[in-house]
Amino acid sequence: MTTILVTGAAGFIGYHLSRRLLEDGHEVVGVDNLNTYYDPALKLQRLQRLTAYEGFDFHRFALEDGDRLQALMRERDIRVVVNLAAQAGVRYSLDNPRAYIDANVVGFLNVLEACRHHGVEHLIYASSSSVYGANTQMPFSTGHNVDHPVSLYAATKKSNELMAHTYSHLYGLPVTGLRFFTVYGPWGRPDMAYYLFTQAIAQRRPIKVFNHGQMKRDFTYIDDIVEGIARLLEHRPAPNTSPLTGSAAPYKVYNIGNNKPVELGRFIEVxxxxxxxxxxxxxxxMQPGDVPETYADVDELIRDVGFRPSTSIEEGLGRFIDWYTGYHQPISVAP
Known part of the structure; x- marks a missing residue:
């Protein structure tokens, strides 16, 4: 049994990961600021389900409060950290740039400092497929250049990767970065396309289909994301001696995606x-900051931990809609 700090524990991925870790017998210290980017009621209901587990300990504060984070690390003697807290969303960053710098850059710096000073044995943090920008070389590989982000959200995630590598190099901190590809599933984020589409279709309202439907996404079901993280928790990166990077840091980045892009039209049909x-x-x-296609190369994930995300869009969306209709149907579906 390990005590694991999960930041963003009331968020979509944080909730599912925390539940998995608790069911595996770990203790989970959860941190979340419960911001209002989307309805906090959904976050509170996720939290309510987590607090039913004896091993869950929740603390409400923002990662920008570095002193509070340092105090919590001292109090609980945490050795493993999974940082999932972030200001999410590409389009929101166009009008609210400071929120991304505060949460994703300042907040992440505080996480790195806390890990550095408290002997953390493994830090896993969420990056994003958005770091690939408008790259047209498919599938996206972690070996591709990611120096040209097309949204501030993507730029902050790229910044996280650079900051994490620097701390790994300077202080020998084992760090694993995860580039997630369009995560969806039950208890998901209401600002995401799959949720917005389902809600609008159920209410017989029009759906906005960007880029005239000429989009593909590597949709990744939440259980596949959680399985990938759970396996990587036990797979601390060794010092990297690759001559390509010239870095000896115990640092690694993986893609976690379904490795099978789906056309937006097919997604809506399901x-x-x-x-x-x-x-x-x-x-x-096409909206500013958007990209026409994402497609994950997951060969390194398969090689290192023997896992390939495989949930089909039909199965995954079916599970989401079953949850959605149970959660929303009394108030959302038009007669």
């Missing part, structure tokens, strides 16, 4: 079929 309601499509141009 929702229509599961709800048995036709979508009303409102085609829109």
């Amino acid at each position: 929702i229509e079929q599961r709800l048995d309601i036709p979508a009303i499509r409102d085609y829109q141009p």
